[in-house]
Amino acid sequence: MPISASERRFIDEVSLALPWGLVEQFSTTPRWRPEDVNRGADMLVSKLRGVGVPVEVHEPEICLSVPLSASVTAGGVTYRAKPPSSSLCVPDGCSGRLVALQANPRALRSYNRDIATLFGGSIKSVAEVKRLVGGNIVVMLGFGNPALASLIEEWGGAGLIAVNPGVDIHWGTCTTIWGSPDLQDSVRKPRIPVVAVSNPDGQKLLALAASGGEATIRTDLLEGWFMQKVPVVTVPGADDPDKFVLVHGHYDSWDVGVGDNATGDATLLELARVLWTHRAELRRSVKLAWWPGHSTGRYAGSTWFADAFAMDLDRNCLAQINCDSPGCRWATSYHDTRSFSECAALATQAIRDIVPNAEIATHRPPQAGDYSFNNIGLPSFFMLSSTMPHALREEKGYYDVSGCGGNIAWHTENDTLEIADRDILLTDMKIYLLSVLRIANAEVLPFDWSATCDEFAATITGYQKASQGMANLAPALGATEALKASLARLGEAPVARRNAVLAELARILVPVNYTREPRFRHDPAYTVPRLPTLAVAAELPQFTDAHEQRCAQVELMRGQNRFLAAMEQARRLVEAAVS
Ligand SMILES: [Zn+2]
Numbered sequence: 001m002p003i004s005a006s007e008r009r010f011i012d013e014v015s016l017a018l019p020w021g022l023v024e025q026f027s028t029t030p031r032w033r034p035e036d037v038n039r040g041a042d043m044l045v046s047k048l049r050g051v052g053v054p055v056e057v058h059e060p061e062i063c064l065s066v067p068l069s070a071s072v073t074a075g076g077v078t079y080r081a082k083p084p085s086s087s088l089c090v091p092d093g094c095s096g097r098l099v100a101l102q103a104n105p106r107a108l109r110s111y112n113r114d115i116a117t118l119f120g121g122s123i124k125s126v127a128e129v130k131r132l133v134g135g136n137i138v139v140m141l142g143f144g145n146p147a148l149a150s151l152i153e154e155w156g157g158a159g160l161i162a163v164n165p166g167v168d169i170h171w172g173t174c175t176t177i178w179g180s181p182d183l184q185d186s187v188r189k190p191r192i193p194v195v196a197v198s199n200p201d202g203q204k205l206l207a208l209a210a211s212g213g214e215a216t217i218r219t220d221l222l223e224g225w226f227m228q229k230v231p232v233v234t235v236p237g238a239d240d241p242d243k244f245v246l247v248h249g250h251y252d253s254w255d256v257g258v259g260d261n262a263t264g265d266a267t268l269l270e271l272a273r274v275l276w277t278h279r280a281e282l283r284r285s286v287k288l289a290w291w292p293g294h295s296t297g298r299y300a301g302s303t304w305f306a307d308a309f310a311m312d313l314d315r316n317c318l319a320q321i322n323c324d325s326p327g328c329r330w331a332t333s334y335h336d337t338r339s340f341s342e343c344a345a346l347a348t349q350a351i352r353d354i355v356p357n358a359e360i361a362t363h364r365p366p367q368a369g370d371y372s373f374n375n376i377g378l379p380s381f382f383m384l385s386s387t388m389p390h391a392l393r394e395e396k397g398y399y400d401v402s403g404c405g406g407n408i409a410w411h412t413e414n415d416t417l418e419i420a421d422r423d424i425l426l427t428d429m430k431i432y433l434l435s436v437l438r439i440a441n442a443e444v445l446p447f448d449w450s451a452t453c454d455e456f457a458a459t460i461t462g463y464q465k466a467s468q469g470m471a472n473l474a475p476a477l478g479a480t481e482a483l484k485a486s487l488a489r490l491g492e493a494p495v496a497r498r499n500a501v502l503a504e505l506a507r508i509l510v511p512v513n514y515t516r517e518p519r520f521r522h523d524p525a526y527t528v529p530r531l532p533t534l535a536v537a538a539e540l541p542q543f544t545d546a547h548e549q550r551c552a553q554v555e556l557m558r559g560q561n562r563f564l565a566a567m568e569q570a571r572r573l574v575e576a577a578v579s
Contacts (some may be wrong), residue, residue, distance in 0.1 A: 010278050026253075031253045032257075051273050061228075074213055098205060103119065107434075111527040132158070136157060161196075164202065177189070178372070178523065179303025204413065209413060232288070232423070248539065253415075256416060256510075258420050259325055271433055309375060314507065319439050320381045348360050363410050375522055377506045464477070470553075501573055539552065
């Protein structure tokens with residue numbers, strides 16, 4: 001689909017003048033302590049108002065855990081460390097015997113909680129790992145991520161030392177709580193100290209663990225509820241202003257965070273300016289939001305917005321587009337683009353129309369980023385943006401990181417102005433803008449739910465096979481095929497009706513594919529398998545205990561019922577529109 005003349009008027013307006021000024025300003029403004037975060041919001045707001053774009057600033061109190069300092073003392077030496085956000089705060093220290101576990105080098109950033117993924121076969125059973133971990137401080141290659149930290153705690157570990165893969169220590173988070181906690185979530189706040197150390201120091205600690213050494217971990221964090229500003233721009237659509245697209249990213253960062261995420265903030269700023277300038281040519285509205293609490297509140301800003309505006313989002317939001325780490329140095333590839341299936345064609349085409357020869361592939365988004373809208377059920381795409389080509393990363397000997405276009409300055413003091421790239425930023429801003437327009441101005445909403453049905457069918461077939469005949473997922477597969485057949489007739493419905501159905505289907509089909517918790521709650525921050533209530537089918541052959549085996553069958557029966565009811569509801573919705 002070539003860029004249309006009307007799209008061209010928006011795209012040609014995109015310039016670096018305003019956004020690059022914000023990148024430069026943020027490059028000298030740390031944005032992680034609560035007062036500094038609010039100062040960042042003020043800078044953004046003044047840039048918006050300076051070009052005549054109205055902005056509303058919300059001031060919620062959100063729950064934060066801000067790392068201050070940490071160290072590891074062992075063998076008479078004190079090593080430098082960083083505490084991930086939400087580590088247990090032990091300023092007086094916590095001591096224990098060191099035990100080394102072997103990580104799966106390919107899953108250091110995994111959000112997955114199964115031991116095969118985390119340990120790559122070096123540990124065979126939960127009983128084995130519990131024996132090793134109980135009462136000890138675990139030292140292990142990785143980033144101290146929430147999935148692993150929560151398991152070490154469950155297995156009785158006294159602490160976790162994450163040995164980062166390089167010479168720099170990365171900031172991060174170790175909690176599975178998504179956003180500010182409610183009463184049910186708050187019990188999952190980590191109860192063990194977690195720290196990250198550099199690789200050279202970590203190697204010494206691993207060696208010490210092998211000789212039965214001990215260590216003392218010390219952490220200090222600032223924790224509590226803080227007022228943090230949430231700037232939101234609403235660009236009203238001329239024809240259907242109630243309906244809107246949400247484009248968003250975080251403006252708090254680790255230190256000055258240029259590639260993660262000043263470039264994203266600048267992108268949203270320029271989108272706001274261009275969309276506002278051409279608002280008379282917008283069919284539907286666009287909301288642009290900048291979140292605090294991403295780094296130190298595990299998405300507490302976007303989660304607050306999802307909760308506070310839940311009814312408006314449920315009724316009127318057509319899609320959410322996340323903007324994190326665009327415009328970074330050497331990031332010329334789009335092979336790691338995230339998208340839900342129904343948006344994959346849209347995302348791919350928008351990239352291709354701006355960068356005709358780009359390498360593009362879309363993948364299922366992880367349970368991360370500011371994807372705080374899955375439980376409401378919004379079509380969603382993009383998370384991290386362009387990234388460096390695989391070959392270049394290999395050539396540089398870089399390990400895998402979760403932002404900054406693959407630059408390993410990610411989540412360190414090195415994420416400074418040199419990580420941003422003007423040309424790449426200009427390109428990425430156009431991709432985001434075109435993607436937004438293709439929803440806001442679409443005559444027929446571009447959500448391909450039959451692609452989602454294909455994904456469901458592949459998932460179900462995979463689970464069926466993995467169950468080795470112990471599950472019967474034929475009803476789930478049949479319901480999926482029936483919905484796909486109904487969708488083939490949706491084109492017969494009048495456009496307004498068709499759009500209503502295309503939007504409403506998200507409220508049913510997104511939650512069933514991405515969440516276990518009910519709508520208007522938030523799932524924990526670790527991997528949600530595809531069609532999570534059916535996923536137990538694939539595990540059936542692994543149960544050795546007869547009682548557990550039966551429990552798993554009960555779980556599958558209930559899970560399949562949830563899925564069947566959702567598919568039935570979706571099919572009825574489509575049929576009502578075409579009959
Ligand atoms: Zn980020």
